Amino acid sequence: MDLIIETPRLLLRKMRLEDAEALFEMDKNPEVHKYLWQQPFTEIQEIEAYIEMVNNQYLTNKIGRFSTILKETNALIGWTGIKYVNDHVENGNTNFYDYGYRLNQKFWNKGYATEASKAWLEYGFNQMNIEEMNAYTHAENGASNRVLEKVGFTFIENYPDKDGVIWKWWQMKNDGFYNFLNKS
Known part of the structure; x- marks a missing residue:
């Protein structure tokens, strides 16, 4: 899989082991994990194992999370992408396409998540011919919820996880993406 997606400011490419240091910097930050089960990474080996798992997803599912690079500086700002949840x-739900992203805190509030999201949705619906894309966010994560709403996802429902934490379930159908594009 040699997929590379470019946006005006970003380069989206497969995760590589050389990305471990930058991804570890992001994932050891408790603020990044505030709405992600509050378990920041404590050892770089955790990131290396994550990269290996994602690379296996590329092979098995032909898609997965991608390193997201700021073209201007070549800085890895986090990951974005489509994952097949099985x-x-x-x-x-299981056996569904999920859209997700995680960015290093120093790159928040700059429009990168929205920019990457639009590119991934276009790829997923136009190139992969996905019929339905899902996403889920912590109910209190206002920034992530706004990004999903901004790029055209529809809020479906709140639901509790196994610990009683409330999450939001989002969805976009392929035809909904075209309607969204025509409005933008």
């Missing part, structure tokens, strides 16, 4: 049940 390894767990989320809100009663």
